[in-house]
Amino acid sequence: MQGSPAIDRLVSSLRRLPGIGEKSATRLAYHLLSSPESLSHELADAIVRLKKEIVLCERCFNLTDESPCTLCREDRRDGSILCVVEEPADLAAIERTGGFSGRYHVLGGTISPIDGLGPDDLRIRELETRIPAESIREVILATNPNAEGDATAHYIAERLKDSGVRMTRIAYGMPFGGDLEYADHLTVGRSLQNRKEIE
Numbered sequence: 001m002q003g004s005p006a007i008d009r010l011v012s013s014l015r016r017l018p019g020i021g022e023k024s025a026t027r028l029a030y031h032l033l034s035s036p037e038s039l040s041h042e043l044a045d046a047i048v049r050l051k052k053e054i055v056l057c058e059r060c061f062n063l064t065d066e067s068p069c070t071l072c073r074e075d076r077r078d079g080s081i082l083c084v085v086e087e088p089a090d091l092a093a094i095e096r097t098g099g100f101s102g103r104y105h106v107l108g109g110t111i112s113p114i115d116g117l118g119p120d121d122l123r124i125r126e127l128e129t130r131i132p133a134e135s136i137r138e139v140i141l142a143t144n145p146n147a148e149g150d151a152t153a154h155y156i157a158e159r160l161k162d163s164g165v166r167m168t169r170i171a172y173g174m175p176f177g178g179d180l181e182y183a184d185h186l187t188v189g190r191s192l193q194n195r196k197e198i199e
Contacts (some may be wrong), residue, residue, distance in 0.1 A: 007033070019182075059130075061106040061123055063088045071095075071104060078102045080137040083192075084127065084156065086110055086144060089181040094142065097189035102140070105130065110148040111155055119155060127156070131163050138166040140195055145170070146177045157198045168195040 007029055014025035032040055056062070057069035064070070071077065071091075081102030085091050091104050107122045130136060141156060143149035157167050171194030180188060 060091075060104045061108060061126070062091055062104060076101070079134055081140065082127075082130065082134075082136045082138070083140040083142050085142050085180070086149065086152075087181070090142065090144070090179075093180040093183060093185070093188050094192065096185045097192065098185075099189040100192055102138075103134075107143070107152070110143060110152040112148045122152070124156060124159060128159065128163070131160070131165055136165055138168060140168050140170065140192070141198065142170045142180070142192070144179055153198070167198045169198050170195050 010029045010032070011022070011025045014020055014028050015022060017025075020028070032043070053065050054063050055065070055067055057064045057067045057072055059068045059072045062069050062071065078101055082105050083091075083094060083100060083102055084105045084107060085094065086107055086109060088106055091106060094100050094104075105123070105127050107124065107127075109117050109122055111117060111119055111122070127139075131139070139156075139160060141153040143153045153169055157169075160167060170191040
């Protein structure tokens with residue numbers, strides 16, 4: 001890119017964000033440059049505060065500003081149903097549907113040997129501990145419908161098969177290879193409603 005080193009540096013930083021290519025990064029950089037300085041300060045402050053104030057929930061491992069998080073503290077939720085997701089963004093996608101009233105467990109990723117992630121790198125042991133401790137009756141495996149998500153779901157199902165808990169997998173209303181984070185809320189809602197037993 002030809003231009004000011006400062007603009008090039010910002011474009012390069014913005015391109016590291018998911019879903020942001022060079023054109024979008026360039027457009028955002030020039031937008032920030034032409035906006036009031038207060039917007040840049042506000043954005044920078046919000047990012048710095050985000051990193052300082054957000055923690056992991058000690059129970060479900062969602063991102064929160066207070067642990068345990070509000071979802072874990074809500075009495076109206078069905079504590080016997082646990083929805084297992086890969087990342088906090090997937091939890092947020094399910095919450096946007098308004099169709100799930102149980103609790104969550106965030107794994108922190110998927111089994112992906114190519115990325116050097118194995119079962120011990122995920123919060124699977126914590127999941128196993130929660131099942132008897134919280135009298136869980138059903139575990140919904142809501143990992144993404146792709147190769148890594150399927151492998152992770154099957155691994156967890158195998159680990160939990162002797163626990164006596166009912167295990168279901170979200171239905172393939174989600175496109176194979178898709179991410180919950182980017183799906184529309186109706187598709188995610190249908191996937192939850194049409195979940196099926198893991199065999």
